[in-house]
């Protein structure tokens with residue numbers, strides 16, 4: 262019998278021991294990589310003022326955040342839907358005086374009111390790293406290498422990286438391919454759907470070749486370079502080539518979709534999406550951006566970072582990860598021997614009554630006269 266009190270709302274779920282064990286292992290592997298590259302972990306709260314989450318970077322929408330009035334302060338609060346604005350707040354707040362570049366990392370859960378596209382999950386694991394004070398090619402290369410290594414350490418196979426230029430339309434519209442102010446949104450929309458006819462109708466004829474500059478990086482970047490935008494894209498193309506060459510040794514497959522902007526709410530000149538073989542949907546996203554703050558100047562402080570969303574990867578690999586061994590401790594066992602076993606890495610499960618056995622407690626081994634013996 263299941264009654265209402267046993268149900269969870271749509272898009273929320275429990276992870277049972279097997280998946281939870283893989284979650285712990287994968288999150289640890291990811292954090293070990295970020296930590297190894299010099300990133301320090303910070304732990305922001307789950308909830309904060311809506312304003313500070315939504316105003317830190319241009320383009321953030323609080324529409325998808327769970328929001329409510331704080332009964333105590335009577336101010337509008339929100340549950341975090343993304344760690345990055347919180348890291349920005351910390352970097353611009355208590356760590357405003359810390360030396361730059363500042364390397365911070367985070368891991369935890371984020372929540373949104375609605376799932377994203379085909380993915381109904383409203384709560385997700387998110388972990389990532391932010392490099393604050395730099396948004397140049399060197400920063401982009403470091404961030405990408407850390408992200409790819411972290412995914413590989415978590416167990417992802419055949420990682421692929423899709424590059425994008427999040428502010429491409431703004432850059433081109435500024436001079437090379439001018440657009441009526443009212444046409445910019447329409448051109449962005451038609452580029453999203455890759456509709457050449459719609460683009461022409463919206464007055465964006467010059468933007469049509471962008472639709473075809475997609476696919477495998479080497480071919481697509483040639484096509485992008487062939488678009489004569491009066492030099493407006495030259496430095497970006499050179500930067501993308503440099504980044505691609507630098508991350509080639511990771512073995513990740515590279516693609517380019519210069520006008521892709523889904524999920525890139527606040528990124529600036531450089532953005533990327535991460536995928537892996539067998540994993541449905543994206544595994545991560547990142548890029549360059551600016552953080553607003555009283556000390557950051559009118560333009561904001563530059564930064565580069567990435568976020569991983571490892572849930573789908575965990576679901577894929579949990580079934581094939583061996584459960585760790587466990588030693589059954591019979592009634593009356595020697596507690597010192599058991600403590601010594603744990604200190605060298607064994608897990609133990611002790612009998613509480615005569616009825617408990619190695620099998621009923623799910624053990625792989627048993628302690629027999631001071632010796633660890635594998636169950637037949």
Ligand SMILES: N[C@@H](Cc1c[nH]c[nH+]1)C(=O)O
Pocket residue numbers: 343344345389390391524528546547548549550565566567568
């Ligand atoms: N937080 C962004 C990715 C990102 C991190 N840093 C810069 N961009 C996201 O989840 O989409």
